[in-house]
Amino acid sequence: MSEIFPRRATTAERHYYYSIVEGTPFTVVVALQEKHFGYRVKIPERFQTLNATRTTLLDFFKDDEWRIHPDWLYCRYAYDDGDNTSFKTPEDELKHFLKRISKTDNSWNKWPPPRFYSESYDSNGSILPEEKFDCKCYCDKELMLSLIYDANMTKGIFTEAKNDTDKKKNPAAVLMSLLPRTEFEKRFGVTLAFVATHSGLTRWMDYEDKPKTSYNSDNHENQQPHFIDENVYSIEEVWYRRAVEYNMVNDESYVYSVPFENENIKSTLVTASQAVFVTSKENKKKGAAAVVGYQFRHSALQELFSNITKQCYSETGCTPAKDTCQSLERDCYILDNNGYIIASENPMDTGKFFGKVKGPIMNMMVEEKIYKKITIFDYQGVCFKRENEDDSNSSSFLYTPIQHMKQLIGWLIGRVLWLAAHSNFQWMVSQAQAIFEDVPDYQEDEESNYSSDTISTFKIEGEKALKYVKINRTRPKSCDRVVDLFTLTSKIPEKVERKSMCARPYELRKIMNTNLILLVVNGRCPESSKSENFDTLPEEVMYDEFNNSLGCHKAFYSLPRRRPKTACIRTHPDEHEIYDKMCGSSTIITITPITLSIIFFSTFNLIRFFVIF
Secondary structure, three states: OEEEEOOEEEEOOEEEEEEEOOOOOOEEEEEEEOOOOOOOOOOOHHHOOOHHHOOOHHHHHOOOOEEOOOOOOOEEEOOOOOOOOOOOOHHHHHHHHHHHHHHOOOHHHHOOOOOOOHHHEOOOOOEOOHHHOOOOEEEOHHHHHHHHHHHHHHOOHHHHHHHOOOOOOOOOHHHHOOOOHHHHHHHHOEEEEEEEEOOOOEEEEEOOOOOOOHHHOOOOOOOOOOHHHHOOOHHHOHHHHHHHHHOOOOOOOEEEEOOOOOOOHHHOEEEEEEEEEEEOOOOOOEEEEEEEEEEEEHHHHHHHHHHHHOOOOOOOOOOHHHHOOOOOOEEEEEEOOOOEEEEEOOHHHOOOEHHHHOHHHHHHHHHOOOEEEEEEEEEEEEEEEEOOOOOOOOOOOOOOHHHHHHHHHHHHHHHHHHHHHHOOOHHHOOOOOOOOOOOOOOOHHHHHHOOHHHHHHHHHHHHHHHHHOOOOOEEEEEEEEEEEEEEEOOOOOOOOOOOOOOOOOEEEEEOOOEOOEEEEEEOOOOOOOOOOOOOOOOEEOOOOOOOOOHHHHHHHOOOOOOOOOOOOOOOOOOOHHHHHHHOOOOOOOOOOHHHHHHHHHHHHHHHHHHHHO
């Protein structure tokens, strides 16, 4: 089974749990990975009553550098009953309910759960009346307890790391306490550290000494988006999911990534993340608890990459100008586990798919099973088509004699008008006569008569003309799409025997405890002409049946699916008319036997006529 990330894919074995949706032809399916992902983190029983905290709940959320998942329901009022139910942010709403919980001791446990929870219904399936509860609100108790527990465990995680030098208390302080904050950012290019938990809590700390950006500022002009502006969804973020997925490959690895084909290389940041799993003492099963990570400048990685790959590490027989990436005959790259360039000698390649830069080499790595190709079909895709673009249809157009006559008349009128426009008939009626006069040559000084005001007037008129430029508008349409994505396998040979130097014009090594590989390409070997550069962008699937419309194709060749037994009406007795009328073979032009007989006898009689005469 393949799971789609934006232009990425992974493979894993999964367990599928499905059930019918009563009264509909639909089926709801939940897929869980076989390894480690059927388990979740459960908070300790001593924390269930919140008595173990020995502090107010708001102490866990003192600073402003934290966010919760904006779409999850922690606690919320059922309706407006006069209380302050309008909150600017989800964090303000959470703080409001934390105050109420702190004042109610443990009576908040009796608050009703959300309406879609099974606990909201009685034994007869009816919704419990709200009068039975002391709060006209509802709370997800389990989610709230998990959030409070995570907030307690991550409280001060970054401030302690900066100030605490006790290795036993906080191992992260080993490095961070040795260097000042500015020195840490300057030496390693680190700009931000973050942690996101399974309960939807995200904390971060900025390392750069600059004004806070758009996450708490109203001036968004000329500002780079802050990390938290685009990464507030915790477990739904790509870096979170990739870190958890890659834990199955190597539980000590960091997952590195860069934005796809970012044009602003100077401001590009590299994101590194690692999953934190909790292991059960009873059955040794693991569950994902959080993901920690940091962001650093790509320029720092680029400098480190250049320094390492242009040095000789052998005492004898090595020349930097010939035997390292400093040589013009070698091209060096750092690729991630999906084939995207993290660093290279050309910074403009950052974020590009390697097949777009070196397509033949990428195909060779696929053939050697270093990368695995995964073909992904999207049967609910959307394609954008130009409004003035005609639908592609392979059927021919049959003209009637009247249509032929209209085309002939239109052609004749057009030729007559063209001749009239290009013929000089004015001299026949004009009484003007030509007068010859000596005119001096053109003087270059006359150009000075053009003032800057005239030129600026032309520019203004040109800007006004832009309003009338026609834009190629597009309209969305349903379509099937297909894309080939790639993932790194575990088969990376250390040494390979080859018949010639160009039989395998590259070498690669796995970078320890990362999802990256170092690839060195021999630039002296000519690239294969059998394959071209390619990218990982989805393309529309074009069907080659007699009638190539998407609806008719799916009517004939629908995906195999066992429909659930339900009373819902799924078919109609007149559905066969769709196949016979709307999806007929109109593109096939055939000749009837009667027409063939008429043509045969006409031709035969014509031949006899010429033979006789």
